[in-house]
Amino acid sequence: MVENRPFAQFMAYLTLALGVVIVAFPVYLAIMASTFDTATIINGNMPLVPGDQAAENYSRTLFYGGMHARQPVGMMMLNSMVMAMGIAVGKILISILSAFAVVYFKFPFRKTAFWIIFITLMLPVEVRIYPTYKIVADLGLLDTYTGLILPLIASATGTLLFRQFFMTIPDELLEASKIDGAGAFRFFKDTLLPLSLTTVAALFVIQFIYGWNQYLWPLLITTKSSMQTIVIGIKMMITTTDALTEWNVAMTTAVLAMLPPVLVVIFMQRLFVKGLVETEK
Amino acid sequence: MAGVTLDTVRKIYAGNVEAVKGVSLGIEDGSFCVLVGPSGCGKSTLLRMIAGLETISGGEVKIGDRVVNQMEPADRDIAMVFQNYALYPHMSVYDNMAYGLKNRKTPKDEIDRRVKEAARILAIESFLARKPRQLSGGQRQRVAMGRAIVRKPQVFLFDEPLSNLDAKLRVQMRVEIKRLQRALGVTSIYVTHDQVEAMTLSDKLVVMSGGQIEQVGSPAEVYRRPETRFVATFIGSPPMNILPGTVEGPGRVSVGGQSIAVTDMREGLTPGSAIEVGLRPEDVQAGGAGASSLSMDIDFVEELGATQLFHGKVAGAEFIVQASTGQLPADTRNLTLAVDPGNVHLFDPQTTKRLGRV
Known part of the structure; x- marks a missing residue:
């Protein structure tokens, strides 16, 4: 369609630009706030251009922490990283294997198994939080990485995504590899896995961010401050009642918390988009 | 191997x-x-x-x-x-x-x-x-x-x-x-x-x-x-024409009142019983009023370049004749077809099996 309506076009761009500003301004504000000292932020006249406290804020936050939390954010980031990676990798492993089973093997109650997996979509962590907590506590997994990761790695979304992808792979490919002497596992390793790489990447991005942003579950099962994740760290920095919030440290932590997901998205964006839209086999 | x-x-x-x-x-x-x-x-x-x-x-x-x-x-x-x-x-x-x-x-x-x-x-x-x-x-x-x-x-x-x-x-x-x-x-x-x-x-x-x-x-x-009518019509393009006919006697069948001679015909078929007569479009010749001939009304002509397909009816059944281009004028309305007795295939209308010599 060829159209030339400058006013309509201007309005469209204006709307879009407004949307970008609404989303981006708080982020910009957080980044700016991480470059000033507490006093500058508190007095309400924080300039919108970078200050000179960036190096000081970042090194103090990373290696020492705030006045109240007293935990170096570097360590929280490590905890979050272990949890997010564990969840993402674990989810991918479990869901690709269960999708493989559901699509390529004929066993009794195959459909039932698939529907049970499907139904778990309707049971997020929040709904089953008490029994899950009880089990994890009884297993002695409180304050461990295993306890943080394990209850979150079952993934119906991942299983569904892989199942849909596997169903688009022509049966002849399986038959050709049967004739080529490849058993089930070899077919999985040599053919299915390489073809699923983009789907794996897409799922990794989604699940890494999901894992990184977990709040309720780590809040429940971590009691030691050395096991805290960064999302909880931010929360602890701003809810102090009898003292000034160190806004510079909180904002620095927020910026640091944004960093890994942003990097994951930036570096995996191309694969991610391909994985979600790819139809060519 | x-x-x-x-x-x-x-x-x-x-x-x-x-x-x-x-x-x-x-x-x-x-x-x-x-x-x-x-x-x-x-x-x-x-x-x-x-x-x-x-x-x-x-x-x-x-x-x-x-x-x-x-x-x-x-x-x-x-x-x-x-x-x-x-x-x-x-x-x-x-x-x-x-x-x-x-x-x-x-x-x-x-x-x-x-x-x-x-x-x-x-x-x-x-x-x-x-x-x-x-x-x-x-x-x-x-x-x-x-x-x-x-x-x-x-x-x-x-x-x-x-x-x-x-x-x-x-x-x-x-x-x-x-x-x-x-x-x-x-x-x-x-x-x-x-x-x-x-x-x-x-x-x-x-x-x-x-x-x-x-x-x-x-x-x-x-x-x-x-061996069967199915094979006859499946192999060959355009497919073999199948006409309804009746047995006249040994080596002769009639299609719509026109008598044709057949070489490959089972012995002992009852005269007057129904039979299916198969003729390949490329096996019938236009013109020539010999002992075995059929008359055909033509509906339209398909051009294939080297050959032409004449579509029409013989004894009320669909019939196709293949002829080299130029052999017949394109506006031909009816034809007399010469049938070589060796090129006639007979099938049983019930079992669809070939009724050739055993």
Whole structure:
């Protein structure tokens, strides 16, 4: 369609630009706030251009922490990283294997198994939080990485995504590899896995961010401050009642918390988009 | 090398649907056997049972003298070329061809030698490093054949390998498959619904319909002496004309009151009983009022370039005559057709079987 309506076009761009500003301004504000000292932020006249406290804020936050939390954010980031990676990798492993089973093997109650997996979509962590907590506590997994990761790695979304992808792979490919002497596992390793790489990447991005942003579950099962994740760290920095919030440290932590997901998205964006839209086999 | 023997092979799907109804067939070592029939006739199912991709519900499949009913496809010593080629999209052409050998733990230098040799035979040496998606249809087809060749199997199985190609390429690849099979001398079983492919490729032509074999024979035999009305109308293009007639006496039948002589006619048929008279469009000659002739009303003419097809009616039934272009004026309204008694095929209207000399 060829159209030339400058006013309509201007309005469209204006709307879009407004949307970008609404989303981006708080982020910009957080980044700016991480470059000033507490006093500058508190007095309400924080300039919108970078200050000179960036190096000081970042090194103090990373290696020492705030006045109240007293935990170096570097360590929280490590905890979050272990949890997010564990969840993402674990989810991918479990869901690709269960999708493989559901699509390529004929066993009794195959459909039932698939529907049970499907139904778990309707049971997020929040709904089953008490029994899950009880089990994890009884297993002695409180304050461990295993306890943080394990209850979150079952993934119906991942299983569904892989199942849909596997169903688009022509049966002849399986038959050709049967004739080529490849058993089930070899077919999985040599053919299915390489073809699923983009789907794996897409799922990794989604699940890494999901894992990184977990709040309720780590809040429940971590009691030691050395096991805290960064999302909880931010929360602890701003809810102090009898003292000034160190806004510079909180904002620095927020910026640091944004960093890994942003990097994951930036570096995996191309694969991610391909994985979600790819139809060519 | 080995022949393939099928003994009353059956395939029954869930719900008691019988796709293959007891097929027995012997395929000689080194021959090119084509299974042809309309879609749903069981030809692909039969091929997939030989390959081991479908379980065999009854009967026995032998490759050489081994019964392979319970064997995995990989252990049957066969190679298969699929309709959509089924190349591994993420592997290079070289790896596609080498994959089966790697799984068999063939030594690396042997794999390399075989892949290079197959690539040379198929003229795909310059594509070895490419991925399948960078190749054209014809090139992919070659790679699929290369993957079959490197394995040096006892039997090649082809499942409609040319149907994804355009018409011109199909003719070209058809010739190449034939040449390759001659050169390698490997027993081949080829499934197609295209009767031209079937005629040109086969040493042994197997016409199937409704899960059963209608006729087995050389292409010439099947064309010259079809055993059933189905075979008569399926093989040959345009299809054989079938006219309703009655028996007059030994060696004579009548079609709409016009009497024609027949060479190949069963003895002892009751005069006056109904019979079906088959005539190929290319076997009847326009003009000439001999002892056997039929009159035809023409509706329209189809131009094919070298030949013309005259569509019309004989004794109230649809009839097609093929004539060289220029032999008849295009505005011909009716014709007298001379019928050679040797070219008349007779079929039983009930059983549809041929009523030729025993």
